[in-house]
Amino acid sequence: xxxxxxxxxxxxxxxxxxxxxxxxGEQVAVIKNIPAFVCPNCDEAYYTxxxxxxxxxxxxxxxxxxxxxxxxxxxxxSR
Ligand SMILES: [Zn+2]
Numbered sequence: 030x031x032x033x034x035x036x037x038x039x040x041x042x043x044x045x046x047x048x049x050x051x052x053x054g055e056q057v058a059v060i061k062n063i064p065a066f067v068c069p070n071c072d073e074a075y076y077t078x079x080x081x082x083x084x085x086x087x088x089x090x091x092x093x094x095x096x097x098x099x100x101x102x103x104x105x106x107s108r
Pocket of ligand 1: 036039040068069071072
């Protein structure tokens with residue numbers, strides 16, 4: 030799957046990385062280095078299905094309490 034057009038502004042998407050801030054109750058974790066296609070015009074980020082699943086797994090672990098990062102801790106998605 031290659032980068033297509035941004036759904037919002039129709040610019041050509043670029044390959045890059047983005048961050049995702051996850052909140053569960055009082056806890057906040059930042060998932061960084063997420064591979065994504067990023068719109069250079071409006072900064073919209075699109076994930077592949079595989080990346081979405083990876084984020085879902087991290088979020089699930091976070092929700093279940095098996096992943097307990099401190100406030101503002103970083104979870105590296107590229108690992
Ligand atoms: Zn855009």
